[in-house]
Each structure stands twice: as C-alpha cells, then as structure tokens.
Amino acid sequence: MSLNKTNTNKALTIIGGGLAGCEAAWRAATLGLKVKLWEMKPQKYSPAHSNPDLAELVCSNSLRAEDSSNAVGLLKEELTLLGSIVMEAALAHRVSAGRALAVDRVAFSRYITEKVESHPNIEVIRQEFRPPLIDQGPLIVACGPLATDEVTSDLAQITGSDHLNFYDALAPIVEDDSLDKSKLFLADRYGPPEEGDYLNAPFTQNELNLFIAALLEADRARARPFEEEKYFEGCLPIEVMAQRGVKTLCFGPMKPVGLIDPKSGRRPAAIVQLRRENAHGSHWNIVGFQTRLTIPAQEKVFRLIPGLEKVKFARYGAIHRNTYLVAPKVLDDFQCLVKAPDIFIAGQLSGVEGYVESAAQGLWAGENAARRLLGLAMVQAPPETALGSLVGRLTKKVKEVTFCPSNVNFGLFPPVDPQVPKKDQAAFRLERARKAWPSFLKDINYAR
Numbered sequence: 001m002s003l004n005k006t007n008t009n010k011a012l013t014i015i016g017g018g019l020a021g022c023e024a025a026w027r028a029a030t031l032g033l034k035v036k037l038w039e040m041k042p043q044k045y046s047p048a049h050s051n052p053d054l055a056e057l058v059c060s061n062s063l064r065a066e067d068s069s070n071a072v073g074l075l076k077e078e079l080t081l082l083g084s085i086v087m088e089a090a091l092a093h094r095v096s097a098g099r100a101l102a103v104d105r106v107a108f109s110r111y112i113t114e115k116v117e118s119h120p121n122i123e124v125i126r127q128e129f130r131p132p133l134i135d136q137g138p139l140i141v142a143c144g145p146l147a148t149d150e151v152t153s154d155l156a157q158i159t160g161s162d163h164l165n166f167y168d169a170l171a172p173i174v175e176d177d178s179l180d181k182s183k184l185f186l187a188d189r190y191g192p193p194e195e196g197d198y199l200n201a202p203f204t205q206n207e208l209n210l211f212i213a214a215l216l217e218a219d220r221a222r223a224r225p226f227e228e229e230k231y232f233e234g235c236l237p238i239e240v241m242a243q244r245g246v247k248t249l250c251f252g253p254m255k256p257v258g259l260i261d262p263k264s265g266r267r268p269a270a271i272v273q274l275r276r277e278n279a280h281g282s283h284w285n286i287v288g289f290q291t292r293l294t295i296p297a298q299e300k301v302f303r304l305i306p307g308l309e310k311v312k313f314a315r316y317g318a319i320h321r322n323t324y325l326v327a328p329k330v331l332d333d334f335q336c337l338v339k340a341p342d343i344f345i346a347g348q349l350s351g352v353e354g355y356v357e358s359a360a361q362g363l364w365a366g367e368n369a370a371r372r373l374l375g376l377a378m379v380q381a382p383p384e385t386a387l388g389s390l391v392g393r394l395t396k397k398v399k400e401v402t403f404c405p406s407n408v409n410f411g412l413f414p415p416v417d418p419q420v421p422k423k424d425q426a427a428f429r430l431e432r433a434r435k436a437w438p439s440f441l442k443d444i445n446y447a448r
C-alpha cells in the first residue's frame, strides 16, 4: 500500500519552526497531512535567536563532519536518504570548510523558509503558541532548548518537574581504544582490587600539581548573556572546583579514598574515575568533569590525566542553558509523552544534542505523528542505523545514573562482533547501517 498524498484532511499542529519543527512539518506534509506550524518569530525571540526566518542556526554554521565513517556524517547520509529538507538546504548552500559541512547560515534558513512556506500542505502561523498543550489533538512540541516559559511549565506539569532539566552539565566522553590502560586500574571505591565497573587514573602529587596548574590557567568558553555563571553546587565545573582549592577537588570528583593503586600498593594523591558509557565499554565518561573549558583547552588539560595522554574525545564537556526532558522516564518508543500520548516531543527538547541530531529526531517525530493521524502503525528506525541509535537512546529503559542530552556517536550503536578486527569495526558499522535501510523503508512503504 502506498501512502496517499491527497486522501486526508486531518491537520497536525507543530510548535516551533526550528530545525526539528521544519523537518517534522516537511515530513508530515510530504505524507499528505495538513500542517499548522507555529513559530513565534518575529513577534518574539528567544535570547539566542535573531533571524526572522525558520530553521535558524543559533551559533556555529557547521553541521560537523561529512565523512560517513564518523557517526554524525552517517546520520547526515541517512537524513539525505530520508528526504530531509535541512540536508537539501545545507547541500544547496554549503561553504567550504575542509571535511565539515558548513553552510551560509542566512541562505540556509531562507531556503528552508521559502520551501516550507510555499508547501501547499503547510500553514505557517507566526505567533507564539500558548499552552495548554493537552487536548489540542495530535501535536508536536519542537520549541527547542530555549522554549518559552509557558511551554516549559506546562510540560513540567504534565511530566513532573523533576523530569525537565534547564541546564546541561556534560562531562567529556572518551573512546576506549585511545586510553593507555597500562596506567589505569579497574576498581570500585572500597571494592576488591582489579575488579569493578570504574577505570581509575591515579595521580602522584607532582602530576596532581601540574594538572591543577593547567586547569587554572586554561581558557574558558564565555557565558552568553542569558547564561549567567550560576551553577548548581552539586554540579560545579571542574575548573571552578579547582579555583576553590585542591581540597574541593580531592574531596570531590578526584577523591582517592577507598582506592588502592595495585602498582604502588598505596592510595594515590588523587584519582580520576571513568565510568562506562555503554554496556560494551567502547566509550567512557570522565566522572564529574563537567566543564566550561574551550575544546582546545579540554584537549590540552585532560590529556594530562595519567593514561589519557592520547585520548580521543567522542563528546567534549559543556555547561549551557538547555531545556530538555529526561526522555527515558517520560517518552514512549515513538517519542510521545507517556502521560499524554497525543503530544510528540521533537528536537533538542527531546534529549538529543546538536543541529543534525535535532533535525533527524524531528523528521522521525514527523513520520510517526503523520502515521498516527493517518491510522498507520508507528515505526522505529532500525537500531543499527545512526538514526535508530540516536532515537532509541531516548526511550531505552537502561539504568543510567543521569540522563544527559547526547550527540550521535558510535557509543550509542549496538556492539560490533568482537571477532571483527578493531581496524575494520568502523567500516563494519557503516555497512551494517547502510544495509538496514532499503528493506526497512520498503517494508514501511516510506514515501518521498
């Protein structure tokens, strides 16, 4: 059965004409639904937006790596396959940027605005949407990380306020292959030696002094005016803790108590702990190392941690204003609120991080919201693909200590058979993802 592009007069409401909202609108309109897309600009701007057009890139003009052997490159390849309007605009307005896909941001947003506004199935309503969100019929909320206060408080009321966060405090994630394990030891605090879930990097006093000196000198990313440097005491940036003195670090995230270095048989001067980021241990989180250091400063300073001299970062640390839902607690398998199944959540608000990720998750929310309205079964993207891994993470009922928004990275993908040699794993993952799409799209009758 093919989806009939003219057979419905049902309408879908989408709030927010950012990257996710535009992708969702484009997708649903392609499937023949009437879409009402609410965008509050130019009547009202968030503190980060300034261009009246839709799909504004609020900061960098880069959609990151283009090479498909990189997870975000693969996600872009998948978006193109799925008929993404964001990718169409990016390829039409790219500017040269080495191996990254960067765009002329003004032309990029103009292109999407013209396409969306002239689509016969889409009506763009240039007005702030005011809650209630409930009882409006099927609806996609794609208001982004700086959603209006009214929308966020309505969401908090529906989901419970402890399931909505307003700041990201992201610790870096590093690749297992890049660690020098000869300098690290496995142990849990007070647990038996050489057993446990944590990898520990032990410091001598001299190494600790050098590390703290570098941390104090390192460059920090400047806070934007709407991101005053107000931190939760329980979640201070590592460099702020260093400023308060060595004791703050050594009684905090670098606390060595309960850990004996098997090599020296003694308690080290300090410890950095790495926690598994996924079940197969391909990526590790540097525990408690949320930071505002710039990316070059993170590369320089965190490589002073013993065993991390050549570390590769899958995600850098960050702290920024970012409203997002604790997705695994509140979303069902199709990114609808468990407590209000008519409400789909799209984009950064759903717990993904990044332009490309927001667009991708928005496209899939558009697909499923349209399917729901058309009376078709909703669908989950194949788990071995970049999109399936990214979206699957939002609803995976894993025992995560904390849920933080994440960029797409290979740590989210299903493990690769250990028989596959390390040097071939990236190619294996790529081929596995590429193979999964054709039959899946055929089975679900994916319309373009």
Ligand SMILES: Cc1cc2nc3c(=O)[nH]c(=O)nc-3n(C[C@H](O)[C@H](O)[C@H](O)COP(=O)(O)OP(=O)(O)OC[C@H]3O[C@@H](n4cnc5c(N)ncnc54)[C@H](O)[C@@H]3O)c2cc1C
Binding pocket: 015, 016, 017, 018, 019, 020, 021, 038, 039, 040, 041, 044, 045, 046, 048, 049, 055, 056, 057, 058, 059, 060, 061, 127, 128, 129, 130, 142, 143, 144, 145, 146, 147, 148, 151, 224, 321, 322, 346, 347, 348, 349, 353, 354, 355, 356, 358, 359
């Ligand atoms: C300051 C900042 C900088 C960032 N920089 C980058 C970066 O450089 N690279 C990167 O990959 N990611 C970055 N991100 C993260 C993220 O990728 C972007 O925020 C991305 O734009 C999210 O897409 P979105 O569609 O979810 O939200 P947005 O693109 O923010 O779109 C949301 C839209 O909803 C509208 N809206 C909100 N509330 C309402 C309402 N009640 N009624 C009607 N309209 C409403 C807004 O005006 C906006 O147009 C940044 C985030 C922030 C906050």
